Amino acid sequence: GDSVTQMEGPVTLSEEAFLTINCTYTATGYPSLFWYVQYPGEGLQLLLKATKADDKGSNKGFEATYRKETTSFHLEKGSVQVSDSAVYFCALNPRGSQGNLIFGKGTKLSVKP
Amino acid sequence: GAVVSQHPSRVICKSGTSVKIECRSLDFQATTMFWYRQFPKQSLMLMATSNEGSKATYEQGVEKDKFLINHASLTLSTLTVTSAHPEDSSFYICSARRAGGNEKLFFGSGTQLSVL
Numbered sequence: 001g002d003s004v005t006q007m008e009g010p011v012t013l014s015e016e017a018f019l020t021i022n023c024t025y026t027a028t029g030y031p032s033l034f035w036y037v038q039y040p041g042e043g044l045q046l047l048l049k050a051t052k053a054d055d056k057g058s059n060k061g062f063e064a065t066y067r068k069e070t071t072s073f074h075l076e077k078g079s080v081q082v083s084d085s086a087v088y089f090c091a092l093n094p095r096g097s098q099g100n101l102i103f104g105k106g107t108k109l110s111v112k113p
Numbered sequence: 114g115a116v117v118s119q120h121p122s123r124v125i126c127k128s129g130t131s132v133k134i135e136c137r138s139l140d141f142q143a144t145t146m147f148w149y150r151q152f153p154k155q156s157l158m159l160m161a162t163s164n165e166g167s168k169a170t171y172e173q174g175v176e177k178d179k180f181l182i183n184h185a186s187l188t189l190s191t192l193t194v195t196s197a198h199p200e201d202s203s204f205y206i207c208s209a210r211r212a213g214g215n216e217k218l219f220f221g222s223g224t225q226l227s228v229l
Contacts, residue, residue, distance in 0.1 A: 036220075038220075041122075042222050043117060043119070043219075043221045043222040043223065044206070044220035045220070046217060046218070063141065089157065100147050100159050100162055101147075101157075101160075102156075103149075103156045103157040104155075104156055105154065105156045106151075106156075
């Protein structure tokens with residue numbers, strides 16, 4: 001079945017460091033891909049998404065490119081801030097679904113000043 | 114942006130009791146709501162999909178008689194864990210899709226259930 005695999009955390013970085021959180025997926029067809037972020041005490045929020053191959057989603061300095069050839073959707077940010085500390089979830093929405101998502105396990109990011 | 118309120122955020126109960134978790138869309142109508150469960154170090158797993166005014170659709174392996182879902186209005190869905198046991202201890206989170214909306218989902222902040 002469809003699945004998402006993302007790198008295990010926790011990830012600890014210093015402020016202004018470069019961030020990569022790897023995400024790969026298994027799916028039939030061409031799913032939509034998402035990154036969600038959950039700040040402490042809050043619900044998941046959509047960070048960015050891509051709906052077809054080679055699309056790049058971007059928001060708040062984060063980017064991820066839909067790579068069909070490597071079935072990947074890695075999250076990157078050039079310079080992280082303390083306020084980026086959160087749990088990040090990679091997810092896919094199989095084509096033709098109602099909108100339910102298949103999630104990875106989440107990666108906790110801690111950014112130190 | 115759209116807000117989904119989920120209560121309670123944390124609950125501790127004795128084995129054998131029932132626990133109700135509420136999920137409300139505060140500023141939009143949600144025709145579809147989803148309930149997820151996350152065990153420690155595991156993925157968020159979809160438990161069920163509920164559509165307003167109809168019976169919920171449960172994922173394989175989820176007991177519908179144990180996890181009662183009611184979606185009686187366009188702004189409220191409830192999940193009741195009946196006769197909870199320690200193995201039901203988990204993080205439960207709901208999401209809602211706006212009526213007429215696209216793929217975007219709005220999530221509650223989750224409920225941490227601990228059954229003693």
